[in-house]
Amino acid sequence: MLMGMAGKELVVGLLKKEGVDGKLVESVLEVPPDSSLGDFGFPCFVLSKEWKKSPQEIASELAGKLKVGKGVREVKAVGPYVNFFLEVDLVSESVLKDVWKKKERYGAGGKKKGKVMVEYSQPNTHKEFHVGHLRNVALGSSLIKIMRFDGKEVIAANYINDTGAHVAKCLWYLMKKGTKPVGNKGEWLGKVYVEATQELEKDDSFKGEVSDVLQRLEAHEKEMDALWKETRQWSLDAFNDVYGWLGVEFDVWFYDHEMIEGAKKFVEKLEKKGIAKESEGAIIVDLENEGLHTLVVGKSDGTIPYISKDFALASIKFEKFMIEENVYVVGSEQELHFRQLFKILELFGFKNAKRCFHLSYDLVMLPEGKMSSRLGNVVLFSDLKNELMDSLKGEVEKRHDWPAKRVDSVAKDIAVGALMFGMLCQDHQKSIVFDLKEWLNFEGETGPYVQYAHARLRSVLRKAKKKVGAGVDFSLLSEGVELELVKLLELFPSKVDEAASSRRPSLIARYCLDVAQKANDFYHRVPVLKAEKKLMEARLLLVWATAQVLCNGLSLLGIVALDEM
Structure with missing residues (x-):
């Protein structure tokens, strides 16, 4: 999903030249569900009434007239849509420079009106x-x-x-x-x-x-x-x-x-x-006509x-x-x-x-x-915490010769990551089966897996011993997995907005998992440190940006993005 401002402005400019209102384009421009359909889609339904033609006719007419130029490599009519395909280097430059500029604020929205209380x-x-x-x-x-x-x-x-x-x-x-x-x-x-x-x-x-x-x-x-x-x-x-x-x-x-x-x-x-009335010594509210039954709001013994x-x-x-x-x-x-x-x-x-x-x-x-507190068949938090810490401290000690304080800190961050991610990666309307062994799996759809993906990216940056910058040749990022990763990074701001408006933290958890999986795919398929100098510089920027987006996403879940695990 590519909604970079540079690309969007190009599409708006092209359509304005054909007499389409720019503000209308900005308000309805969509991102195709499949990247094979392009980077932007303009729905021609919005012009049918004014142009007195079917959306399909308008799409064909516009696609035939629009001239591709710098930044836009192809324009296609697909049913009632005009789809735009951007030049890959424009996409990479737009996205990666945006992450570079905003860093920990990448993905953040502008100030919104109204005060919310979440209890x-x-x-x-x-x-x-x-x-x-x-x-x-x-x-x-x-x-x-x-x-x-x-x-x-x-x-x-x-x-x-x-x-x-x-x-x-x-x-x-x-x-x-x-x-x-x-x-x-x-x-x-x-x-x-x-x-x-x-x-x-x-x-x-x-x-x-x-x-x-x-x-x-x-x-x-x-x-x-x-x-x-x-x-x-x-x-x-x-x-x-x-x-x-x-x-x-x-x-x-x-x-x-x-x-x-x-x-x-x-x-x-x-x-x-x-609204309420007395009934047999109690105070009740009758909501039967609303399909909500009758409820007691004041008990007959005086308690509330x-x-x-x-x-x-x-x-x-x-x-x-x-x-x-x-x-x-x-x-x-x-x-x-x-x-x-x-x-x-x-x-x-x-x-x-x-x-x-x-x-x-x-x-x-x-x-x-x-589980039921009344029946006593529960996993107590204190018991769970102790079990997690004992297990994870042992794992960290096997991997690193660190002071005890650092071992405790990293083990705790992994433990919290496992619990938070396990609770959030499933849609809130579905039940969760608590399986501690599965939630701690470094190769499953888990918090530790995402944390480890971030740590691996940071490790690449440390080993490079080279200062990362945004002044790279973006056209060199031409491998399919690189472009897929860039497109995924561009999704983050819209995912944040969607998760906030729909009140679904699971969207961020699943997004972080998608980024981690794609980052691991990139790590295994594309050489970074052994690449030619200019290509290495471009790929290091992509590695840095991916780590930054993962860090931002994990922070929204209450999970620490560890540099080493």
Whole structure:
């Protein structure tokens, strides 16, 4: 896909000479899906009404009149399109000089209007942080990086679920059993939650006691508050360890317990507006006519359900942070919840309610099936991290005689790369099977494979011991694999824009994989260091540009582009 400005200007200029409006050409000019069809395609549908001819007739007429010249080697009519083929050296020069000039900003978009908040991670305190939670973290953090790189102002938000039934169960069990923490307090607390759940499943007569704990929590009873604060902090410390290791940051933190009073007030407003009503002691909203069922927004025991807290949070987001777009990264099992939430916000009168978006994602599965904190069949993040680091440190030590600090750093970057890429390379609407051995494969469709492709390119540049520059003979880059690689590099800005607008980080992950595969193909098929001097200079620029684009792309996924592995 070649959308270099130099080539585009040539095509616009040629069509303007035949009486076609230049601004119209710029707005509709396309890139053919197959490079064999050319570098640009002009759809003649847009001229049919004015020219009173069929698109096919117009295409044939224009192709017959247009004269090829410097930079354009061929013009063809293909159905209703006029396709343009650019001179290969113009293509290479346009793309590689653009990468050279912009470097780490290559692919970035211009500043865009509107403020976006992306809320992600949303872990439950008093539960274990497991590998399934990583998909949310990877999606949210990557989407924020992509949108910012594309020119959007983005606020990264986390919502900590620190109250609710799961917390009440855990605290009830702690008080009932009087158990004390052992080892990692956050992990231990997660095990307590599993034991509490199992106890309640055996004897549901305890459910009344759990309900009482929940009411005491919302009433801020002193003894209950103290136990809640202490245990809550254990979870928060564990979460921050995870975020720190992954390199994930948030601009703002929201907490479930802070939403209770606001939620109650919002429910009262819903009643006053006639959106909510009382039914058998509870407050409900009837959305049956919308196909969204009837939901409880205020329980009969006075406690507040999760969705009502989301009303309060939405108020804060729109009114305090003045956002125009509100993205929630939450699993697909909450789809109905968000459809109900967005509809009620719309009925309430939020002018940007229709600009709320649920970025849903499917489950992370183990080879043997679904994970569940409640059942305790999960891969704990801490266990996974330790296993990864032990394995990768050994691998790095086999390859390099490095100080322990550097070994740890590189092993960690490979580990994070494997996890982030594994979570992002699949479309978010499809489930993922977590297979650690496969994700660490240096020859598979993995993060380490892409990182190694980048390291190999950097190795070539180091071995050259020659300063790379953009003043090369671009016509020498004539091998098919070189031109294919150049065309792939030119795709990056449009991929960034597409990933940001469609909220699909997987597009960047798959793009990085494509570049890595093509770079490896180039490495094996084309000599660089043994080439004639001028050809070597041109190929070194291509090597440098490819490494730069891979570095830029990996950074959007939260992955370090290593120079050595």
